[in-house]
Amino acid sequence: AVKGTKLEIAAIAPTTDPNSTATQLKAAGVDVVYIAGITNDCGPVVQAMARVGFTPKMVLNPSNCADGTAYIAAGQAADGGVLPVYTKDPSDPALASDEGVKKYLSQVTTPDKNNTITVAGWTQADLTINTIKQAQASPSGLTHASVIEAARNMTYASPMLMNGIEWVSTPTELVGMNAFQTMVWSAADKRFKADGDLIKITGK
DSSP states (O other), X not given: XXXXXXXXXXXXXXXXXXXHHHXXXXXXXXXXXXXXXXXXXXXXXXXXXXXXXXXXXXXEOOGGGOOHHHHHHHGGGGTTOEEEEOBOOTTOGGGTTOHHHHHHHHHOOSTTTTOHHHHHHHHHHHHHHHHHHHHHTSTTOSOHHHHHHHHTSEEEOOTTBOTTOOEEEOSSOEEEEOEEEEEEEETTTTEEEEOSSOEESOOO
């Protein structure tokens, strides 16, 4: 993806050993760190960077690192961490009257209901259900082929996607989530805060 741009990949450091990762990144003197890992990688890597005294200009995290637990454990070192978010936070008091959140909380009552992984799982299940319903409503009815056709041609605002975000797929292009909200971690408030408006991935 970097080809043809002015971005330069100065270092690629595996996250299996956070201390080694941080040391390699510090030695390379990178300005921006993108933690291309899984949920459990984000907190330990930023903690390790703090231990070696390395503070890049920006730390970008993947959307699957939206669970605040790791950032709380990282303390001040995680402050300012950026990530793209697609789903609503059911624990956000500002969303208490949101119809999508109310529907979600009426169905998910387990202790992990506010966990971003749980929200993502519910959203994926909801997308699957919508695909089956769309196939069933098609002239062909519910068949293997109609389910595939529905999956390849769907625009759907799942209830737990942030307002203004839709799942978009066409016969020629799988867009997926058509926008994201940039969120920044606040160590003082121990939560992510929205930064700016939705960023559209596609004009559809």
